[in-house]
Amino acid sequence: MKTRFLIALPLLASLALPVVAQQSSDTPDQQPAAQSQATTDPNSPLANPDKQLEPLKPDTREGFWGHMNPFARKKYVQRQLAPIRDRANELDELTASNSRMLKDVDARATAGIQRADAHASLADQHAVEATNRAQMADQTAQQASTHLQSVSQVVQNLDQYQSASQVEIRFRSGASVLSKNAKEALDQLAETMKDQKGYVVEVQGFNPGRGAAAIQQSQHLADTVVRYLVINHQIPVYRIYELGLGSAKLQSASDDSSAKKARGSRVEVTLLKNGVGELQADQQAPSMSQPE
Numbered sequence: 001m002k003t004r005f006l007i008a009l010p011l012l013a014s015l016a017l018p019v020v021a022q023q024s025s026d027t028p029d030q031q032p033a034a035q036s037q038a039t040t041d042p043n044s045p046l047a048n049p050d051k052q053l054e055p056l057k058p059d060t061r062e063g064f065w066g067h068m069n070p071f072a073r074k075k076y077v078q079r080q081l082a083p084i085r086d087r088a089n090e091l092d093e094l095t096a097s098n099s100r101m102l103k104d105v106d107a108r109a110t111a112g113i114q115r116a117d118a119h120a121s122l123a124d125q126h127a128v129e130a131t132n133r134a135q136m137a138d139q140t141a142q143q144a145s146t147h148l149q150s151v152s153q154v155v156q157n158l159d160q161y162q163s164a165s166q167v168e169i170r171f172r173s174g175a176s177v178l179s180k181n182a183k184e185a186l187d188q189l190a191e192t193m194k195d196q197k198g199y200v201v202e203v204q205g206f207n208p209g210r211g212a213a214a215i216q217q218s219q220h221l222a223d224t225v226v227r228y229l230v231i232n233h234q235i236p237v238y239r240i241y242e243l244g245l246g247s248a249k250l251q252s253a254s255d256d257s258s259a260k261k262a263r264g265s266r267v268e269v270t271l272l273k274n275g276v277g278e279l280q281a282d283q284q285a286p287s288m289s290q291p292e
Contacts, residue, residue, distance in 0.1 A: 161200060161272035165192060169225055171265040176217075176224050186225065189269060190233035201235065202270040205244040217265070219244025225267045 167189050169182045178186070193199060205222030207214045222242045229235040 161274050164199070164271045164273045165189060166271070167269045169221075169267040169269065171221055171267070173265060175265075176220055178224060178228060183228070186228055186269070187233070189271060190229060190235060193233075193235065193271065196273070198274040199239065200272050201229065201240045202268075202272055203240060203242045204268045204270075205242075206247065206267070207244075207265045208247050210247065214246035215244050217244075218246050221265060221267050225269060 167185045169178070169185065171177075171182075193201070203222045203225055205218035205220070205225075207218040207221065209217070219242075222244050226237075226240055226242050229240065230237055
């Protein structure tokens with residue numbers, strides 16, 4: 001029995017020596033230190049993505065058994081695999097960081113393109129508005145030029161009156177009272193003078209006979225017509241030109257070479273107009289044609 005115990009004792013000692021040597025060479029704190037160093041080291045790929053990773057170096061340390069340890073334990077294997085696992089984790093995190101940066105660059109580029117498109121659309125709108133304003137300004141300039149020509153023409157012909165309408169009022173011999181037909185004719189003439197500009201009324205009285213008596217009677221007939229226009233139709237007195245001609249000979253409108261003598265008691269009322277009324281109509285027409 002003692003002999004067997006003595007033989008087994010050296011064998012147990014030989015088996016215990018590798019275990020003690022492996023435990024003395026194991027450093028359990030190296031793995032957490034390596035992981036914390038990877039995250040805090042400024043030279044790590046995560047802290048500096050542009051820096052290239054250095055290749056892993058094999059473990060050249062020799063243990064109790066030399067290059068080959070037939071009794072490798074878990075801790076020994078984990079210590080050998082820890083750098084590989086750390087390097088793989090770093091590569092994964094670096095890939096994720098690159099993906100995030102690519103997405104961020106793509107988002108900023110898309111936003112920049114959208115802003116550029118918006119600015120281009122706004123510039124197009126401003127160009128269209130400027131074109132429309134230029135066209136409106138051109139139209140306004142043309143209207144102003146046309147109106148200026150009309151005003152110039154009116155100013156040149158301001159003292160040139162043209163006959164617009166004429167009414168002849170007949171009286172009985174020796175009478176100066178307006179008949180019903182005479183009043184209706186004057187009412188129609190006065191209606192055409194409402195809201196008119198640049199007109200005058202010429203009232204000429206005629207009466208047969210000779211001398212101052214005929215002239216006085218013709219003037220009295222003209223006064224009767226003027227009084228009716230002023231009182232009943234509020235025609236301004238300054239627009240009426242009145243004259244009693246008696247039995248004076250008048251130039252015929254149809255034949256300039258002949259003159260005829262006034263026949264019977266009558267008053268000729270003539271409406272004369274210049275171009276001021278046409279100018280007012282031209283001013284109102286552009287204002288009505290302009291869009292609101």
